[in-house]
Amino acid sequence: MENETMPFFKTAAAVLTTGLLLTACGNGDGNETASDNDTGGEPSSWDEIEESGVLTVATSGTLYPTSFHDEDEGLTGFEVEVTREAAERLGLEVEFTEMGFDGMLTSINSGQVDLAVNDIDINEDREERFLFTDPYKFSYGAMIVRPDDFSGIETLEDLEGKKHGGAATTIYMQIAESYGAEGVTYENVTNDTYLRDIENGRLDVVMNDFYLQSLAIEALPEIDVVIHPDLFYHPNNQAMIMKEDSHELQEQLNRVIAEMMEDGTITALSEQFFGGQDVSQEPDVDFDDE
Known part of the structure; x- marks a missing residue:
């Protein structure tokens, strides 16, 4: 769910008391974060991303526990760390651009970023206009x-x-x-x-x-x-979202996400950020019809 952003807080305990319930969807140091006003050209192809060695990613930086600033003011969170690990396995560095959710999809289409992570739901409307990786949060x-x-x-x-x-x-x-x-x-x-x-x-x-x-x-x-x-x-699931013609990037990310699911990396990150809960597994829950 592409949750709305919340104010900046320096500790996880403080973040927990912020607007987590406003939702429905969501940087490390200064060297890692681009500004909201950056403009981009055409989205990079996988060959261009691989050549540059950099994956550009939009996220909010204000959505605990998926994307937020820790007590040292560094960007972290469940999806931030999933993305960093995936990029490392692809031999890439990550540059995060922090912005509100409304700007993320526009930034993908404009080429400002290669993809976005912010607890973004996979749904039919978005699948008609964008590509998603395989889900890693349910x-x-x-x-x-x-x-x-x-x-x-x-x-x-x-x-x-x-x-x-x-x-x-x-x-x-x-x-x-x-x-x-x-x-x-x-x-x-x-x-x-x-x-x-x-x-x-x-x-x-x-x-x-x-x-x-x-x-x-x-x-x-x-x-x-x-x-x-x-x-x-x-019931819903979340994944990385990217431009609809980024098929090779999608394939590369799906390959390493599958590895991370298999070797327990995503489970470990989930338990770290979700209080011991494993969001990477589909829940065994009886759902009421909407």
Whole structure:
């Protein structure tokens, strides 16, 4: 899910309290990060990338835990490190360009970058216009609710008339409203705001990615909310996205991603950044129909 960006924080603990729940999609040091205003020409072919020795990649740098700045202000995160490892196996260095999600697909098409990573969903519309690598993250939607009665929600149909919090254009807001929920729009607030508003009754539910919601609740144990134990929906997967004619780059990346899945590298990175959880495996979960 191509999550919206969040403010810059210097510690992982602080990042955990930021806007992880605003989503629905998402540099190392100064030598590694290009500016948002760079312009590019035609996208590089694989031969040109190999000759230059550099893979150019768009990411947000503000989306914990997939792309964020650590306490030393260096760019890291699950997909950042997957990309670095893939590039190393291809004999390439990586140059990250940090930008908001809205600019990533445009930057791919303009040739500013070779690909983007930011928890970006694979979906039919994008597959008509871009290429994806094979997926390396599998996820699904969950709900944060009050623990005493699960906010009166037993099925997705019970969302009708409930108050759902999130950003206006996210896929999760769209899902909630499709079931008749009243959308309450927030602008770039932190997770504690969402969770406290569920606790105090201003909201009934926040719907979002299961893994991100798990991290948010773990980071804020003093707030009396839970993930609904019975309602899961919107299975989805994420991968690197690139221009629709980048077939050889796609093949090269798929080759090393398969190696990394096989040798456990992606599992290890997942467990490092997702609190011990392995997002590289398809979940064994019963999903409610949307």
